[in-house]
Amino acid sequence: MSDKSARLAIVDDHLIVLEGLQQLLLHAETISVAGSFTTGTEFLSFLKKNTIDIVLLDISLPDINGIDLCLEIKKLSPSTIVLALSNHSERSMVLQMLQQGASGYLLKNISGEELVACIHEALDGQITFSQAVKEIMSRPSVTELKGVPRLTKREKEILQLIAEGQTTPDIAATLHLSPLTVETHRKSLLQKFEVKNVALLIRTAVEQKLL
């Protein structure tokens, strides 16, 4: 970043994590913890009056979710670098955060050196991940492995209605289609999911978080 030590903020509703992070960053004299916060709003109001170079941001906060908060931070102070810090290692979460302008994603099982290294990388303008996240992002997604079918708009719509308990005639009525058309889509769904009835269809759809 620069010559002086970087001003860092921590946002996490767990006191334990706050303390732990501060402890881990104690010996990095290039980084100074300028503040720690337990809610998103708290941090936002602080950010209005102070300059922060980088923020370690817990994704699950009591008042606002990390994705929205990230957006707010970037709106308020585009130069502030956001590093997501989370227990959850779902690809979709990582991608969403990056999309909102985060510069990296760290899991809470990160080590001290790794944490410092990642902060420096982020300050240098790079995108950075903790080791565990790198692995998750590099290996083929579960979606690809499981072969989650890509559904068309109509199919998603009809899947949703099936999951709501609607029968083929019902769905035809709500979508203003011929029941025969609905049956065709229904058949496509069963084929794409490689299942032979709605029971399995619903279960696998739920498992694959499509419902």
Added chain:
Amino acid sequence: MSDKSARLAIVDDHLIVLEGLQQLLLHAETISVAGSFTTGTEFLSFLKKNTIDIVLLDISLPDINGIDLCLEIKKLSPSTIVLALSNHSERSMVLQMLQQGASGYLLKNISGEELVACIHEALDGQITFSQAVKEIMSRPSVTELKGVPRLTKREKEILQLIAEGQTTPDIAATLHLSPLTVETHRKSLLQKFEVKNVALLIRTAVEQKLL
């Protein structure tokens, strides 16, 4: 517990949490941190050679789950008090841990004073919860609120098979029953869940974590 300070161990795979807890317990001179571990097996082998009065135990560990670990600890050293420490606040988790001999359940958003207070309570032989857990356990369970039907053994069995995509004749074959009997149970399931077809049956069953 006694006159000297209590020997406490921490088991958590997150370095941040380890550091944070140590920090929070630094000023409690009645408690001394005798060791911190990132895996269950690591701690178990330590416990074989050392005396530990109380252990703060993360439920989600890489090598062994908290419930099994708790049982192992109690087998190895029945006098060691186990306090579960977790991010997850599901009733069932809390109950399972207590059943395995844990003396309490703390969420990671606990404050420093609360943590020390809970440790002391546990050392005094009491069952202790962090504030957030108390609230969860005191209010009526989601199960009761939602009116999750209580299913008979057979019904659960058949529900499971339906969810696996088996048809009535299939189920009859696998359970060596008349298809007509299976149909009767199937009807009971639909009635108890107050749904009108399998699609809804499966969805609500999944939602209520029965599948």
Added chain:
DNA sequence: TTATTTCTACCTGTTTCCAGGTATTTTTTC
């Protein structure tokens, strides 16, 4: 502008589901 995908719709026939019962036997529970 092709080529491909998606959406639409139809046909036939079998199987399964679902709704409405009734009823006996076995197991629990009180």
Added chain:
DNA sequence: GAAAAAATACCTGGAAACAGGTAGAAATAA
């Protein structure tokens, strides 16, 4: 030992699901 709950099994009839096609129009991508 009586009562309640659970498990078994049956019947009828209509509705819906599922399997196996075909096929034209419309939208999208190359």
